[in-house]
Amino acid sequence: MKLEIGNFYVKDVVFGDSTSYQDGILTLNKQEALQVVREDEHITDADIVLAKPGDPIRITPVKEAIEPRCKVSGGTLFPGVLNKLVPAGSGRTHALKGTSVLAVGKYWGGFQDGLIDMSGPGANQTQFSSLINICLVADTDEEFERHEQQKKNKALRWAGMRLAEYIGNCVKSQEPEELEVYELPPLNQREARVTELPGVVYVMQLQSQMIESGHNALFYGWDSNRMVPTLIHPNELLDGAVISGSFMPCSSKISTYQHANNPTIKNLLKEHGKTINFLGVILSNLNVKLEEKTRSAMQVRQIATSLGAQGAIVCEEGYGNPDADFIAVINELEDAGIKTVGITNECTGRDGRSQSLVDLSDKADAIVSTGNVSQLLKLPPMEVVIGSLIALARDGNSGGWEGSVKEDGSIEMENNGFFCSDANTGAHYKTVIEY
Numbered sequence: 001m002k003l004e005i006g007n008f009y010v011k012d013v014v015f016g017d018s019t020s021y022q023d024g025i026l027t028l029n030k031q032e033a034l035q036v037v038r039e040d041e042h043i044t045d046a047d048i049v050l051a052k053p054g055d056p057i058r059i060t061p062v063k064e065a066i067e068p069r070c071k072v073s074g075g076t077l078f079p080g081v082l083n084k085l086v087p088a089g090s091g092r093t094h095a096l097k098g099t100s101v102l103a104v105g106k107y108w109g110g111f112q113d114g115l116i117d118m119s120g121p122g123a124n125q126t127q128f129s130s131l132i133n134i135c136l137v138a139d140t141d142e143e144f145e146r147h148e149q150q151k152k153n154k155a156l157r158w159a160g161m162r163l164a165e166y167i168g169n170c171v172k173s174q175e176p177e178e179l180e181v182y183e184l185p186p187l188n189q190r191e192a193r194v195t196e197l198p199g200v201v202y203v204m205q206l207q208s209q210m211i212e213s214g215h216n217a218l219f220y221g222w223d224s225n226r227m228v229p230t231l232i233h234p235n236e237l238l239d240g241a242v243i244s245g246s247f248m249p250c251s252s253k254i255s256t257y258q259h260a261n262n263p264t265i266k267n268l269l270k271e272h273g274k275t276i277n278f279l280g281v282i283l284s285n286l287n288v289k290l291e292e293k294t295r296s297a298m299q300v301r302q303i304a305t306s307l308g309a310q311g312a313i314v315c316e317e318g319y320g321n322p323d324a325d326f327i328a329v330i331n332e333l334e335d336a337g338i339k340t341v342g343i344t345n346e347c348t349g350r351d352g353r354s355q356s357l358v359d360l361s362d363k364a365d366a367i368v369s370t371g372n373v374s375q376l377l378k379l380p381p382m383e384v385v386i387g388s389l390i391a392l393a394r395d396g397n398s399g400g401w402e403g404s405v406k407e408d409g410s411i412e413m414e415n416n417g418f419f420c421s422d423a424n425t426g427a428h429y430k431t432v433i434e435y
Contacts, residue, residue, distance in 0.1 A: 001089050001090050001183070001184065001233050001235050002090060002181065002182070002183040002235075003074075003089050003090060003091070003092075003093070003181070003182045003183070003235040003238060003239055004091070004092040004093070004179055004180070004181050004182075005092075005093050005094075005095055005179070005180040005182070005238070005239075006072070006092060006093070006094045006095070006171075006175075006176025006178070006179050006180075007094075007095055007097045007176055007177060007178040007179070007180065008021055008094065008095070008096050008097065008171050008174070008176055008177055009024060009097050009098055009177055009178070010024060010025075010026045010096050010097060010098040010099045010132060011024035011025065011098070012024065012025050012026070012052075012132070013025075013026045013027075013028065013050055013052075013099060013132045013134060014026075014027055014028070014050075015027070015028050015029075015030050015050075016028065016029065017029060019032060019033065019166070019167065019170045020170050021096065021170050021171050021174065026096060026099065026132075026167070026170075028048070028134070028167065030048050032166075033048055033163060033166060033167070034046055034047070034048065036162050036163055036166045037136060037138065037159045037162065037163055039159075039162065040155050040158065040159055042140045042141055042155045043138050043139075043140060043155055043156075043159055044139055044140060044141045045106070045138060045139040046136065046137070046138040046139075046159070047136075047137050047138075048134060048135065048136055048137070048163075049135045049137055049386050050132070050133070050134060050135070051102075051116075051118050051132075051133040051135055051386060052118065052132050052133075053118060053119075053123075053129060053130055053131070053132070054118065054119050055118040055119060055384070056118070056119055056120075056382050056383040056384060057117075057118040057119070057382060057383070057384045057385075057386060058115065058116070058117050058118075058122075058379075058382035058384070058385045058386070058389070059102060059104055059115070059116040059117075059118070059133065059135060059385075059386045059387060059419075060104070060113070060114070060115040060116070060385070060386075060387045060388070060389060061104065061105050061107070061113030061114065061115070061387055061388070062102050062103070062104055062113060062114045062115065062116055062128075062250075062387075062419040063103045063104065063105055063112075063113055063114075063153045063156055063157060063160075063246065064102070064103040064153075064156070064157045064160050064244060064246075064255060064256060065100045065101070065102050065103075065128060065160075065255040065256065065257040065258075065419070065420065066100065066101045066103075066160050066161055066163075066164040066255075066256045066257055067095055067096070067097075067099075067100055067101075067164065067256075067257045067260055067261065068095070068096040068099060068100075068101060068134070068164045068165075068167040068168040069093055069094060069095045069096070069164060069165065069168040069240070069260070070093070070094050070165060070168035070169045070171065070172045071091070071092075071093055072091065072092040072093065072094055072172055073091040073092045074090040074091015074092060075087060075088055075089075075090060075091055075239070077093075077161075077165050077168070077240055078161055078165070078240045078243060079220055079221075079240070079241065080218075080220035080221030080222070081158075081161070081218055081220075081221045081243050082158070082161045082162065082165065085220060085221065087236070088220075088235070088236045088239040088240055088241040089233050089234075089235030089236040089238070089239045089241065090235070090239075093239055093240075094168060094171045094172060094174075094176060095168070096167065096168060096171065098131060098132060099131055099132040099133070099134060100128060100131045100132075100133055100134070100257050101133075101134045101136060101160050101163050101164040101167065102116070102128070102133045102134065102135045102136065102160070103136050103138070103153070103156045103157050103159065103160035104135050104136060104137045104138070104156075104386060104387045105137075105138065105139065105153060105156055105387065105388075106137065106138070106139045106387060106388055107139070107388060107390075112246055112247055112248055112249065112250050112253065112398065113153075113250060114250030114251070114253070114417055114418055114419030114420065114421075115250075115399075115411075115413070115417055115418055115419060116128050116129060116133070116418070116419050117129060117379060117382065118133075119382075120379060120380055120382070121377065121378075121379060121380075122377065122379045122418070125377070125415060125418040125421045125430070126418050126419055126420060126421040126423075126428065127420075127423060127427050127428045128419060128420070134163070134167070135386050135387075136156070136159060136160055136163055137386060137387055138155075138156050138159060140155045140156065153246055154246075157244075157246065161243075161256075182234070182235050182238060182266075182269055183235075184233060184234060184235065184269065184272060184278060184280070187279070187307070190277065191273075193273075194272070194273050194277050195277055196277075197273070197275065197276050197277040198275075198276050198277065198310045198311050199276070199277045199279045199307060199308050199309045199310050199311070200268065200276045200277065200278055200279060200309065200310070200311040200312065200313070201279045201280060201281070201282055201303075201304050201307060201309045201311075201312050201313075202234070202264065202265060202268055202278075202280075202281045202282070202312070202313050202315070203229075203281075203282045203284055203300055203304075203312055203313065203314040203315065203329060203333075204237070204242075204281060204282070204283055204284065204315050204317075205284045205285065205286050205314065205315060205316045205317055205322065205325060205326060205329070206219070206224045206242065206245070206254075206283065206284070206285050206286065206317055207224075207245050207247055207248045207253070207254075207285075207286055207317045207318050207322070208223070208224035208225040208227075208245070208285035208286050208287070209225070209247065209286055209287065209288050209318075209321065209322070210225065210245075210247045211225065211288075215245055215246055215247040216245040216247060216285075217242060217243065217244055217245040217254075217285075217317070218242065218243040218245070219241060219242055219283060220241055221243075224245070224283075224285045225285065227283075227285060228285075228295065228296060228299050229282050229283065229284040229285070229296055229299040229300045229303060230282070230283045231280050231281070231282055231283075231303050231307075232280065232281050232282075232283050233280060233281070234265045234268070234269060234278070234280065234281050236281075237259055237260070237262060237265060237281055237283075238260055238261075238262065238265065238266070239260070240256075240259075240260055242256075242259045242283070243256050243259075244256045244258075244259065248317065248318045249318070249319075249373065249398035249399075249416050249417075250398055250399070250416065250417055250418065250419055250420065250421075251345065251371070251373050251398070251399070251415050251416050251417065251418050251419075251420070251421040251422045252317065252318045252319050252345055252373065252416075252422055252424075253317065253318075253419075253420050254317045254420065254423075254424060254425055255419075255420045258420060258423065258425045258427055259425070261425075261427065262425045262426070262427075263425060263426040263427050264313060264315065264343070264425055264426040265281065265425075267426075268313075276311070279307045279308070279309055280307070282300050282303050282304065284296055284299075284300050284325075284329065285325075286316075286317065286318060286321075286322040286325045287325060288321065290324075293324055293325045293328050294328065296325060296328075296329070297325070297328035297329045297331070297332045298332060300329050300332060300333070301329075301332035301333055301335075301336050304333060304336065304338055305336050305338070309333075309338050310337075310338060310339065311338060311339045311340070311341075312333050312338050312339070312340045312341070313340075313341050313342075313343065314326065314329050314330055314333070314340060314341070314342045314343065315342075315343045315344075315424050315425060316342065316343065316344040316424060317424060319344065319345055319346070319347050319357070319358075319373060320347065320358055321358065323344070323357040323358040323359045324358060324359045326342060326344060326357070326359075327357065327359040327360065327361050327364055328359075330342055330361065330363060330364045331361055331363050331364075334363040334364075335363075339366075340363075340364075340366065341366045341367070341368065342364055342366065342367045342368065343367075343368045343370065343424050343425075343426065344357070344367065344368075344369070344370065344424060345369065345370045345371050345372070345373055345422035345424065346369050346371070346372050346373070346432060347372070347373050347374055348372050348374060348432070349374050350374050350375070350376045350414070352372060352432070352433075354374075356369075368431075369431050369432045370422040370423055370424050370428070370430055370431060371415060371421065371422045371430040371431060371432060372415065372432050373399075373414065373415055373416040373422065374414050374415070374416065375414060375415040376412070376413075376414055377412070377413060377414070377415060378410070378411070378412050379410060379411040379412075379413070380410050381408050381409030381410050382409065385409075389405050389409070389411075398414075398416045398417050399413040399414035399415060399416035399417025399418065400413045400414075400417050
């Protein structure tokens, strides 16, 4: 399975007569782009606003982030979700780097919606402040929202994907500025020198705790709540086989943008054949019932041991109840003699003194922390707000509460409500300080 990702590095985004890319400048025809957005009859109002690094802009409520891409050969973009269900991870995909499409609502859809500051102290909380953000600010009809849209915000998220593909198509026939090649041979076709290296697996625990379909992360369009751990090729994840769910307090979410740009997987592929034998990705999930947690942990162990893994990295999406799944998997892998490193955020309280995870184990002795969800922050007013601050004051954000928004527009809130700020895929520099 060979995947080529052709990169185009965007220096600026502007509006113009036609959607095109030339010499680092991405030009958008706003009206044409909005026609793509309005293909869903439930989108009643929509606009596209640009937010650039350093701008005095606050964006909220953010529901999803997608990198503008197009599939040049070897499949479709977002297979099984936006397009035909075919295998991902082969052929060529073109990507507009340094920019993202943000699905931004005019109202809060629940505690999983987040906030991004493009400047000031809040900009340090999330990687998205360093990107040029193409903000799709949209609303849906009231009846649809009442019956179908609750929490999952499907119409807005799908509109964001359509917009990302529309924008990405402008570089479909161009030669990329950089070409990344990802190729991982089948296990039985690897050289002896590679098979002698330590075998390592990457375990991705997708958020899947909602019983109602549509709230959870999707694998080729399949609700991850309804799956058991599955071995996949890392290229599939880098090529859009996984779509972010809408359920999870926002700092702990992994957006679709982050799945497709997972730095941990890219580093494992880079080290393959040098220091490790990368065996593949075990796509797992997070559950509610103890029996479900146990089943998934057992299956992760079964796959890892069958592959002959000697090391593992476990990435958890979320915190709280999912910590039990996270520790259960680490325990199973360690019991099988597989040295395991976990990547997760912590919930240690504002003073940093609370127990960091809901469940703990002596076997979980190698943990990479990506931050404290309860970190308290005070944010100055911003000149421009894209979206709406109103519902943040009504406890619509997992990091906010009534009174979070002050009369002057300043905000007091927890890191919990920043959009995908804990970046458990390894895309951000945040961590915790140990005293």
